[in-house]
Each structure stands twice: as structure tokens, then as C-alpha cells.
Amino acid sequence: MKNDNERKESLGEIIEQINNLLEKHKIVEGLVEKQDVPKQKLIKNLVNKQNTNTLKRLLAGLHPADIADILESLPIEQRLIVWDLVKTENDGDILVEVSDVVRQTLIADMDSTELLAAAEQLDTDELADIASDLPEDVLQELLDSLDVQNRERLESALSYPEDTVGALMDYDVITIRENVSLEVVLSYLRKLEKLPSSTDKLFVVDRDASILGVLPLKVIVVNSPKIKVQDVMSSDTVLFSPDDSAEEASDAFERYDLVTAPVVDANKKLIGRLSVDAVVDFIKEDAENEKFSMAGLKEEEDLFSSIWKSVGNRWAWLAINLVTALIASRVIGIFEGSIEKVVALAALMPIVAGIGGNSGNQTTTMIVRGLALGQVSFSNVQRLIYKELGVALLNGILWGGVLGVFAYILYDNIYLGYVMTGAMILNLLLSALMGVMIPLILTKLGRDPAVGSSILITAMTDSGGFFIFLGLATLVLL
Amino acid sequence: MKNDNERKESLGEIIEQINNLLEKHKIVEGLVEKQDVPKQKLIKNLVNKQNTNTLKRLLAGLHPADIADILESLPIEQRLIVWDLVKTENDGDILVEVSDVVRQTLIADMDSTELLAAAEQLDTDELADIASDLPEDVLQELLDSLDVQNRERLESALSYPEDTVGALMDYDVITIRENVSLEVVLSYLRKLEKLPSSTDKLFVVDRDASILGVLPLKVIVVNSPKIKVQDVMSSDTVLFSPDDSAEEASDAFERYDLVTAPVVDANKKLIGRLSVDAVVDFIKEDAENEKFSMAGLKEEEDLFSSIWKSVGNRWAWLAINLVTALIASRVIGIFEGSIEKVVALAALMPIVAGIGGNSGNQTTTMIVRGLALGQVSFSNVQRLIYKELGVALLNGILWGGVLGVFAYILYDNIYLGYVMTGAMILNLLLSALMGVMIPLILTKLGRDPAVGSSILITAMTDSGGFFIFLGLATLVLL
Structure with missing residues (x-):
């Protein structure tokens, strides 16, 4: 060992x-x-x-x-x-x-x-x-x-489809009938000589192979061989359909501490089993895939793949990024006149956009998690928006205040300080609102909120941040 | 059901x-x-x-x-x-x-x-x-x-500590001796009446409670009651120490399809067991925590926690972000003279910085994953850097070229186009180098590369991107 x-x-x-x-x-x-x-x-x-x-x-x-x-x-x-x-x-x-x-x-x-x-x-x-x-x-x-x-x-x-129970299940089921004794079950098992990996229970079915219950091995070994299957089997067990999403099945495995579970068709006919091995593989792979798609990699990449393959794997995200960056650039373009007059604006504007993006991503991470756990619904979304707006307002006053003082000291212009603080507060409020709304809208549209949210939030807070800051500056300073 | x-x-x-x-x-x-x-x-x-x-x-x-x-x-x-x-x-x-x-x-x-x-x-x-x-x-x-x-x-x-096997293990072990028959084992189990949840095997120990092997229930039920434990037990099993990291233990569970495994002290004395329930909980929680820390949330946040609590949970990240944004802002400050003369630079510079950041994060995601799987080592790091530099060069020529044409058409200045393309290539090369180096250095320093890498990469590619683009522009255009 x-x-x-x-x-x-x-x-x-x-x-x-x-x-x-x-x-x-x-x-x-x-x-x-x-x-x-x-x-x-x-x-x-x-x-x-x-x-x-x-x-x-x-x-x-x-x-x-x-x-x-x-x-x-x-x-x-x-x-x-x-x-x-x-x-x-x-x-x-x-x-x-x-x-x-x-x-x-x-x-x-x-x-x-x-x-x-x-x-x-x-x-x-x-x-x-x-x-x-x-x-x-x-x-x-x-x-x-x-x-x-x-x-x-x-x-x-x-x-x-890849992320369904059907794609994860296997066919290593051992079925027994309900009206036999454990002694009969044991002698049947002895004839098999070896049980499939992860076997923790047998499946009890009727004549038509419809599931009636399950009989865990640990029940077999603590009961007298004389007892009938139907007297000790458990008929209160979670069943899966091959069309169930693998994600929800993995939640059920976590929640109910399952090792294997029956997979049945619409008529409760047993067609296979889902085992915790497959679920653990799925959970790990799913977490990895999410990280990869959040960084804009189309799929898991072989560390040693060719340069061309890597470029192909990564280009889509960079292309989207290019478009959002160009939009932000055009927003700045509108205010080139203002920047020419007060060049300090150019140095200060990325701060407003950057912190807005980070704050928005914090909100989105919370909401995406809440959505995955079913904790966020349309009945409590208003409350969540209020809370996030409250957090944004406090952060805006706090960090916006710090930055306002910084801008005032650096450029010796109190109005520039006001603009900085005001723009920070407004952009953080925007980021909070978008941080709640974007994952909800993506979910409503049937898309995975974990993947698209981040790039959308950043696009909003970049373009929005530049517009708010430069617009405010144009109004106040010029 | x-x-x-x-x-x-x-x-x-x-x-x-x-x-x-x-x-x-x-x-x-x-x-x-x-x-x-x-x-x-x-x-x-x-x-x-x-x-x-x-x-x-x-x-x-x-x-x-x-x-x-x-x-x-x-x-x-x-x-x-x-x-x-x-x-x-x-x-x-x-x-x-x-x-x-x-x-x-x-x-x-x-x-x-x-x-x-x-x-x-x-x-x-x-x-x-x-x-x-x-x-x-x-x-x-x-x-x-x-x-x-x-x-x-x-x-x-x-x-x-929280992320060790010791914190995840439980004490629901059933121990038996090696020199008894399965019949004796079964009658012992029947006296217990009920086995702990997830019990898939019994632990075979000697007089001093040192582990000798394990006896899966599925072996008990397929063998004759006359057989001795020592003849059917498996002595080739993975053992854990309470100090083992939970992450590595979860890898072993995935790899060897384990349901439960013995936890032993330095003398191989059995002290508890690790079960797949605890491992699944850990894997799910670990993936969540990583997402939270990547977004700069100190810990999992109650969706409905008070505004004050939320601000406390999120402030550290925003503060770091503020510092890196201020540094980037001061880099721009150096070139205010250039921006005053060519105001287009202000509109174009966030593009260079933004795409560099995204590209760097793609590289880092790959490397962090490779590090976690033990696929990245100091013996192949040179090869990885070459590959990433190659990808960056190709992307730089491709996207930098597109942006160069865009800048040329928009501002009718061919030199601005050259600067744009050149800066894109250089900043993508920087992001590739940093994308490989930063997670490696963080690992070397004993820190979690998944958490700190993103903010460091973005800081580098922001400040670096502004410096490269504005510096190049100052050299070429003025």
C-alpha cells in the first residue's frame, strides 16, 4: 500500500x-x-x-x-x-x-x-x-x-448531448426481483464472481424492467439471508432521466451523498446507472471548462499544441474584445475636443473605467452563483438590485472621494476632483445595475451567464465609464 | 420514487x-x-x-x-x-x-x-x-x-487547516481482523444493524490498529462465507495522511474512482476515512471559492447580506485595483505632452492595453491549469514561452494589422497606423511573457497562481501597453 x-x-x-x-x-x-x-x-x-x-x-x-x-x-x-x-x-x-x-x-x-x-x-x-x-x-x-x-x-x-445524464451514464447495472430472499440474491452475486466498479447497490425491477427500488449492498450485509428483498429495499430514491442536465444531476449527487443512481426512461424502465465516478469527472471538467471559456479559450488547449492551433482556439474572444475596444475608442473620440483642452482627462479616464469593470464583475460573480443555486429569481431581483446599488454608492463615495482628492492635488483643479468623484459614483452605479441585469438577461435568453457576462460587463463599464467621465468633464470644466 | x-x-x-x-x-x-x-x-x-x-x-x-x-x-x-x-x-x-x-x-x-x-x-x-x-x-x-x-x-x-484531508475526514470506520472468515464478518455486521453512510469497504487492521488492507462490500457478497478475510482483502490501496492537501486527495479520488479511503498516521495507524461525499463537497466548494477570489471577493457572500458587510468583503480587491490604475494613470501622465499634440492617441491607447490584458489572461489560464496538473515544470518552461511568444506574434501581426489600418483610415495618418500595429505586437509579446512568468513566480513564492495572476497581468499589460504605445508614438510621430 x-x-x-x-x-x-x-x-x-x-x-x-x-x-x-x-x-x-x-x-x-x-x-x-x-x-x-x-x-x-x-x-x-x-x-x-x-x-x-x-x-x-x-x-x-x-x-x-x-x-x-x-x-x-x-x-x-x-x-x-x-x-x-x-x-x-x-x-x-x-x-x-x-x-x-x-x-x-x-x-x-x-x-x-x-x-x-x-x-x-x-x-x-x-x-x-x-x-x-x-x-x-x-x-x-x-x-x-x-x-x-x-x-x-x-x-x-x-x-x-455532452452535458446530459445520458452522456455520463453506464450500463453496469445488476438487477434483481423483489420477491426473492437475500439468500437467493447472494447466491446470484456469487455466480457473477465480480461486481462492476463502484457498485454500491442493486436495482430492483419488475417483469417489465421498470424500477421498483434499490437494494444497497450495505443493507444486504446487515440483514438475515432469510429476509425478502421487498422488505428491505428502499423505494425512496432519486431517479434520473437520460435527458436531465449533468449539472443538476451532480447537484443531486452532492446533496444526497449518492454513489450510484438509476437512470430510467419516461416509463420508469431502467436503462442504466449514473455513478459518482462519472459525476466527479464531470464536476472537475466542468469547472475547468468554465475557467477556459471565461478566459475566451474555445476549448481545453493542449499545452504543447502548435502555434496555429492555439491562435485558432483563442481568436474569437480577441475579435469580440477588439470590437468592444473599438466602440470604447469611438466614445473617447467624441470628446477629443475636451481632451485637447484638458489633457489630464486622458490620464484619469482609464481609472474610472477600470474600477467600474472590476466592481461590476464582483456583482456578476455573486449573481451567477446565486442563479446556479436557484437563489436568484425574478421575485427577489429588485431587492438584489437595491443592495448592489447601495454597495456601489458606498464604494463610489469612498473610492471616488479618494480619487477626487488625488486628481485635485495632482492637477490643482478642484473641479476636476468633483468630476472624478461624480464619474466614479455614476459608473459604479451603472456597473452594479449591469452586474445584476446582464446575467439575468443572458439566463432569460437561454445562455450560460458564467461565460458571456464578464466581457459584456467590461464593455459596458469601459464605454460607459469613458462617456460618463468625459461627458461630465465637458459639462463642468469647459 | x-x-x-x-x-x-x-x-x-x-x-x-x-x-x-x-x-x-x-x-x-x-x-x-x-x-x-x-x-x-x-x-x-x-x-x-x-x-x-x-x-x-x-x-x-x-x-x-x-x-x-x-x-x-x-x-x-x-x-x-x-x-x-x-x-x-x-x-x-x-x-x-x-x-x-x-x-x-x-x-x-x-x-x-x-x-x-x-x-x-x-x-x-x-x-x-x-x-x-x-x-x-x-x-x-x-x-x-x-x-x-x-x-x-x-x-x-x-x-x-481547512484544505487538508484531516479537515474533511470522518470517523465512520468499521474495522475487522484479517484472520477471520467472511462468515464472522457478516455476523459482526448484522449485529451492527446499520452501516455508516457511503460505507463501501471495511478496513482490515492488526492488533495495533495499523492498516493491513481493505475489504470492499462487493467482495464480501461475491465470495463464499468460508473464505478468510486475508485471502480476499486488497492490500494495494491508496492511503491518505491527515496532512495531505485536500486538492491532491480529490485528484486521487477522481483518478482511482474511490468511494472511501483510509486515513492513517505516520505509523500507518488507522485514524479515520475520507469519503467521496466530502470530496465532492470540497471540489464544488473549491471551484466556487476560486471564482469568488478571482473576482476579488474575500469569501463567499450571503446574497442578502447587509451593504456594509458586502463593502467589507469586496474592498481589498478594489483598493489594489485602485493602486494599479493610478500607476497606469501616471504612465499616461508622462506622455501628456504627446497627447496634447496628437489627441487621437488618447482614443487609441485603451485598445492596446485592453487586448493585451485579455491575451495575457488566456496565456495565464493555460499555465495555471498546467501547473495544477503538474504538466508545467521548469524543464519545459522555455518551450512554453517560445510557443506563447509565437502565438502572440501571430496575433499581434493579425489584430495589430487590422487596428493599424483602422487608425490610418480614421485619422488619415499612416505613421499612426504603424505605431498602432507596432505597439500591439510589442504589448502582446509582453503579455505572453508575463502570462507564463507570473503564475510560475507566484507558485515559486508559495502563493496560489489562480488568484493573484489575473490582476498582476492586467496591471502589467495596462501600464506596459500605455507606455509602449505612447512611447512609440512619441518617437515616431513627434
């Missing part, structure tokens, strides 16, 4: 050693990049036997998830060298564990035979996870090789 | 109904706010019997986590009315489920007797979660009321 810390350290050491080993082969990369020789062949020729053996020894016995981690942290050429060495009986599992972008680089390195062999090691739900990255012909061949039940399952798994 | 969708809907309806019911009592709030009469008494007098009964009926039978949700989505006065109605045999569980800030408002509404009664319903690890919010005297009384073992556990749970 290994302590988690020791495990981490040994993993770190392995990566370090792999890096060192591969460092010696820098010449390989150079050659690979320059020549048009098939990569694998070349690498096999150049990586000498001794190092290969050391590498193999390091990688042997590692959990597929750990190997996936190592592959993700290596630049593409070194990644393929290692991938070539580990491609064995569990390459299917590794393909499931790596991120989408890294999987594509690995699959590109495999031929049809290897891909089919890898796919054969996987369950239907795992196949569904990697299917979209497989070449068309391999996928077709794979579908043809499956039996009717598994082909139907795979096709239905592929038909559910 | 209830479908997850139905459950959600019925919860939404209940909140709606509660809101409507409480709406009728608006007069109560008014009175409560204006008078100094003890709140509870007043509310009890004014809320009429009929509505109280409807409310009670609505709340009866709800899961504590659902009641916690309802309480969080109500403004403070209405929250306390509902809290008064549900305070019953499971108020302890509700206190554990609500967020820290909301818990404080609830505890402030309870007297010592009520608090002690609530605390008595809780396990030691749950007590540890709410202990920091309890008044000093109640906590002391509570400690005195516990037996030696539980007092020691509570004190040790309180001694672990």
Missing part, C-alpha cells in the same frame, strides 16, 4: 526521469522535424535499447490514469515515444483517461488495427467517450463488430 | 409558495426592522396559524440539504421565519448543509440551549465543520459534554 504523498512523489520522479531520458534524444526530435521519414520507425531506430528498457520499467505497473497524466505533460514528440512504449493491453483505458485534445494526438499516431484492438477493451459507455475522436472508417468497423445490444447502446449514448 | 426533474420542480414550487406566503407578512419585516422587540416573539405573534401550518406542511419531509437551499435563497427576515418553523430534530443537519455565511445568520438567531441540542445530533466531523461559527461559551460547554474519545477527535479535527 502506498501513501498518497509517496504516490505523488514517485509519479513526479518518473516524469522527471522520462524527461531526462528523452532529453538525451533531442537529436531524434530534430531529425523528425526536419525529415519526412515515418516518425515511429525513426524513433525506434534511434532510441537505444537500454533507455527503452529503463522507460518500460518505469511505466510498467502504473495505473492508466497516471500514464495518461504523464502523456499529457510531455511535448508531442516525446509523448509519442512514450505512447509507443505503453501501447499494450491497456491502451484503451489510457485513451479514455487523457483529455480530448491529447487523445487526438495519440489517435493520429495509431493505425486502424491498433485502434480496433484498443476499442475492444472498452465498455460501451467508454467507447462513447472516445468515439467522436475516431476516424470514420474505424468507427464504422467498430459498430459492425458489436452485437445488437451494444451497438444500440453505443448509438444511443452517442445521441445524447 | 421521484424523478430528479420532478424533485427540482417541486423544490422550486415550494420556494415560490414560501415566498408568496411570506409576502403576505411584509408587515412583519417592517415591524421587526423598526422595533427593538425580540424578533422571534413578534414573528410568532404575527404569522397567523393557518399560514404557519401550510408552511410547516410544505417543509415537512424535505431533506435537510433541500431545506438548507431554501434558507439560503430567502432574504434574512424571511429566512429566520422559516428557520423558526423547521428548527426541530434535524436542525443540526441543516446547519451543516448551509454555507458558512448563512450559518452565521442562523446561529445568531439561536440561544445556547437550542445550539447545544442541535450539536448533540451531529457526528464529531460534522461538529468540526460548524464549530468555528459557534459562540465561545457554547463551544466550551459542548467540549465538556463530549466523552474523551470524541473530545480528542473534535480537537484534532479543529487543528487541521
Whole structure:
């Protein structure tokens, strides 16, 4: 048994050693990049036997998830060298564990035979996870090789949108009937010899496979074998439909401390199960994806992807940003006459815009969180707006006052101080109002408020801040 | 059994109904706010019997986590009315489920007797979660009321820092010896009658309570009762130490699909267990906290907290923002002479700064993610910098080119166009360099790169962008 810390350290050491080993082969990369020789062949020729053996020894016995981690942290050429060495009986599992972008680089390195062999090691739900990255012909061949039940399952798994329960569920259900004794259940289980991973309960169904209840293993082991299933099963359990959103399902798992839960169709017929493994993966990935989209990255990016790919992944956000910046620029353009007369305005205006943007983002973060938890509704929105306006007014007086004094001292013009304070108060009020309204409107329009809000708020408080400050200055100073 | 969708809907309806019911009592709030009469008494007098009964009926039978949700989505006065109605045999569980800030408002509404009664319903690890919010005297009384073992556990749970395994673990472990048969294990379990929540395995220990292995329930049910524990237990399992970081533990749970895992001291003596419930709670809370701190909120804020409290929660970030904005403002101040001569510079400069900031944040998001996954190390940082500089150069030529043409057309000055393009390229290169360096330096200094990076990047690209653009303009145009 290994302590988690020791495990981490040994993993770190392995990566370090792999890096060192591969460092010696820098010449390989150079050659690979320059020549048009098939990569694998070349690498096999150049990586000498001794190092290969050391590498193999390091990688042997590692959990597929750990190997996936190592592959993700290596630049593409070194990644393929290692991938070539580990491609064995569990390459299917590794393909499931790596991120989408890294999987594509690995699959590109495999031929049809290897891909089919890898796919054969996987369950239907795992196949569904990697299917979209497989070449068309391999996928077709794979579908043809499956039996009717598994082909139907795979096709239905592929038909559910990514963020639904249907896309996360698996088919590892063990069903029993309600009118048998625990003794019968136990002897049935013993015949199975091994239960699917994360099995914490059995599903009790009737003749038509409709769900009647669940029987946790921990109930089986504390009751007498004589007892009937129907007397100890729990019929008060949360059911999911494959169309339920994965986000809401993950909330339910958190709330009710679930390990597995039945997934049923409209007639309560059992079609699969949702397990906490899949939910944990989803929660982690979802949090990551949100961070990526908040920064305007279209999708998770391979750290070592090519420059062109990266530019493609990031351009949309920068383009939107360009448009909002141009609008703000034109707002300033209106007041060029005023700036020419009082050039201090140019130095002061970004402060008003910047602090407004930050304050607005604070409000939006609160509201987006409240929306996600169902705490914000149209019945309490008025109250929230009042509160945020109150906070903005206080902050405006406080920070606007500080900045007013600063502007007065720096430029020896009391009116410039007044303008600064006034503009700060007004822009913070605007940012509070927008900070509440924008996520609500995005939600109303059916969009994810976590993603678009930030850029919209900043656009409003930039253009708004410039307009308020320069407009006020034009009125008061000129 | 209830479908997850139905459950959600019925919860939404209940909140709606509660809101409507409480709406009728608006007069109560008014009175409560204006008078100094003890709140509870007043509310009890004014809320009429009929509505109280409807409310009670609505709340009866709800899961504590659902009641916690309802309480969080109500403004403070209405929250306390509902809290008064549900305070019953499971108020302890509700206190554990609500967020820290909301818990404080609830505890402030309870007297010592009520608090002690609530605390008595809780396990030691749950007590540890709410202990920091309890008044000093109640906590002391509570400690005195516990037996030696539980007092020691509570004190040790309180001694672990928030984001460690020690703070998340519980003591619901069932231990067995290795040399007994599964039959003996089963008859022991039957005597217990009920197993702790999330129990998926038993812990096998020796005479000194040192861990030898684990025995999953799903292994018990598929094996013959005659088999000895030592023949079927798994001795290859991940162990945690109470000092391990919760973040790393959650990675291990995700990676190895764990449901529960043993927590041991330095001598491998079993002291508790970590369960996936606690891990899921941690992951969700951690993701939320990161979002809050990225927006500069000191802690999770009660949506309905007072304006003063909110200002206190948000001021530090705005103050830092003020300082960086003032620095940027002084950078512009240096070039006031240039702006006076070419006022177009004032309108164009925020574009350079803004796009630089966004691009830098994209880079940082990638690097922070890579750091968290252990994919970024000092051995590959050079490669990452080259890649990001390449992306920046391409983006600079692309967007800088567009902006150069825009500036040329708008102001009919080809040199202004050159300056715009040049400044964009240089500021994007700066943002790429800083985007890689800042999170690495913060990590090196032992700080969380996810939190501080964004404000530092923006500060650099603002001041840097103004300096580069105005400096270049001064050189080229004047």
C-alpha cells in the first residue's frame, strides 16, 4: 500500500526521469522535424535499447490514469515515444483517461488495427467517450463488430448531448426481483464472481424492467439471508432521466451523498446507472471548462499544441474584445475636443473605467452563483438590485472621494476632483445595475451567464465609464 | 420514487409558495426592522396559524440539504421565519448543509440551549465543520459534554487547516481482523444493524490498529462465507495522511474512482476515512471559492447580506485595483505632452492595453491549469514561452494589422497606423511573457497562481501597453 504523498512523489520522479531520458534524444526530435521519414520507425531506430528498457520499467505497473497524466505533460514528440512504449493491453483505458485534445494526438499516431484492438477493451459507455475522436472508417468497423445490444447502446449514448445524464451514464447495472430472499440474491452475486466498479447497490425491477427500488449492498450485509428483498429495499430514491442536465444531476449527487443512481426512461424502465465516478469527472471538467471559456479559450488547449492551433482556439474572444475596444475608442473620440483642452482627462479616464469593470464583475460573480443555486429569481431581483446599488454608492463615495482628492492635488483643479468623484459614483452605479441585469438577461435568453457576462460587463463599464467621465468633464470644466 | 426533474420542480414550487406566503407578512419585516422587540416573539405573534401550518406542511419531509437551499435563497427576515418553523430534530443537519455565511445568520438567531441540542445530533466531523461559527461559551460547554474519545477527535479535527484531508475526514470506520472468515464478518455486521453512510469497504487492521488492507462490500457478497478475510482483502490501496492537501486527495479520488479511503498516521495507524461525499463537497466548494477570489471577493457572500458587510468583503480587491490604475494613470501622465499634440492617441491607447490584458489572461489560464496538473515544470518552461511568444506574434501581426489600418483610415495618418500595429505586437509579446512568468513566480513564492495572476497581468499589460504605445508614438510621430 502506498501513501498518497509517496504516490505523488514517485509519479513526479518518473516524469522527471522520462524527461531526462528523452532529453538525451533531442537529436531524434530534430531529425523528425526536419525529415519526412515515418516518425515511429525513426524513433525506434534511434532510441537505444537500454533507455527503452529503463522507460518500460518505469511505466510498467502504473495505473492508466497516471500514464495518461504523464502523456499529457510531455511535448508531442516525446509523448509519442512514450505512447509507443505503453501501447499494450491497456491502451484503451489510457485513451479514455487523457483529455480530448491529447487523445487526438495519440489517435493520429495509431493505425486502424491498433485502434480496433484498443476499442475492444472498452465498455460501451467508454467507447462513447472516445468515439467522436475516431476516424470514420474505424468507427464504422467498430459498430459492425458489436452485437445488437451494444451497438444500440453505443448509438444511443452517442445521441445524447455532452452535458446530459445520458452522456455520463453506464450500463453496469445488476438487477434483481423483489420477491426473492437475500439468500437467493447472494447466491446470484456469487455466480457473477465480480461486481462492476463502484457498485454500491442493486436495482430492483419488475417483469417489465421498470424500477421498483434499490437494494444497497450495505443493507444486504446487515440483514438475515432469510429476509425478502421487498422488505428491505428502499423505494425512496432519486431517479434520473437520460435527458436531465449533468449539472443538476451532480447537484443531486452532492446533496444526497449518492454513489450510484438509476437512470430510467419516461416509463420508469431502467436503462442504466449514473455513478459518482462519472459525476466527479464531470464536476472537475466542468469547472475547468468554465475557467477556459471565461478566459475566451474555445476549448481545453493542449499545452504543447502548435502555434496555429492555439491562435485558432483563442481568436474569437480577441475579435469580440477588439470590437468592444473599438466602440470604447469611438466614445473617447467624441470628446477629443475636451481632451485637447484638458489633457489630464486622458490620464484619469482609464481609472474610472477600470474600477467600474472590476466592481461590476464582483456583482456578476455573486449573481451567477446565486442563479446556479436557484437563489436568484425574478421575485427577489429588485431587492438584489437595491443592495448592489447601495454597495456601489458606498464604494463610489469612498473610492471616488479618494480619487477626487488625488486628481485635485495632482492637477490643482478642484473641479476636476468633483468630476472624478461624480464619474466614479455614476459608473459604479451603472456597473452594479449591469452586474445584476446582464446575467439575468443572458439566463432569460437561454445562455450560460458564467461565460458571456464578464466581457459584456467590461464593455459596458469601459464605454460607459469613458462617456460618463468625459461627458461630465465637458459639462463642468469647459 | 421521484424523478430528479420532478424533485427540482417541486423544490422550486415550494420556494415560490414560501415566498408568496411570506409576502403576505411584509408587515412583519417592517415591524421587526423598526422595533427593538425580540424578533422571534413578534414573528410568532404575527404569522397567523393557518399560514404557519401550510408552511410547516410544505417543509415537512424535505431533506435537510433541500431545506438548507431554501434558507439560503430567502432574504434574512424571511429566512429566520422559516428557520423558526423547521428548527426541530434535524436542525443540526441543516446547519451543516448551509454555507458558512448563512450559518452565521442562523446561529445568531439561536440561544445556547437550542445550539447545544442541535450539536448533540451531529457526528464529531460534522461538529468540526460548524464549530468555528459557534459562540465561545457554547463551544466550551459542548467540549465538556463530549466523552474523551470524541473530545480528542473534535480537537484534532479543529487543528487541521481547512484544505487538508484531516479537515474533511470522518470517523465512520468499521474495522475487522484479517484472520477471520467472511462468515464472522457478516455476523459482526448484522449485529451492527446499520452501516455508516457511503460505507463501501471495511478496513482490515492488526492488533495495533495499523492498516493491513481493505475489504470492499462487493467482495464480501461475491465470495463464499468460508473464505478468510486475508485471502480476499486488497492490500494495494491508496492511503491518505491527515496532512495531505485536500486538492491532491480529490485528484486521487477522481483518478482511482474511490468511494472511501483510509486515513492513517505516520505509523500507518488507522485514524479515520475520507469519503467521496466530502470530496465532492470540497471540489464544488473549491471551484466556487476560486471564482469568488478571482473576482476579488474575500469569501463567499450571503446574497442578502447587509451593504456594509458586502463593502467589507469586496474592498481589498478594489483598493489594489485602485493602486494599479493610478500607476497606469501616471504612465499616461508622462506622455501628456504627446497627447496634447496628437489627441487621437488618447482614443487609441485603451485598445492596446485592453487586448493585451485579455491575451495575457488566456496565456495565464493555460499555465495555471498546467501547473495544477503538474504538466508545467521548469524543464519545459522555455518551450512554453517560445510557443506563447509565437502565438502572440501571430496575433499581434493579425489584430495589430487590422487596428493599424483602422487608425490610418480614421485619422488619415499612416505613421499612426504603424505605431498602432507596432505597439500591439510589442504589448502582446509582453503579455505572453508575463502570462507564463507570473503564475510560475507566484507558485515559486508559495502563493496560489489562480488568484493573484489575473490582476498582476492586467496591471502589467495596462501600464506596459500605455507606455509602449505612447512611447512609440512619441518617437515616431513627434
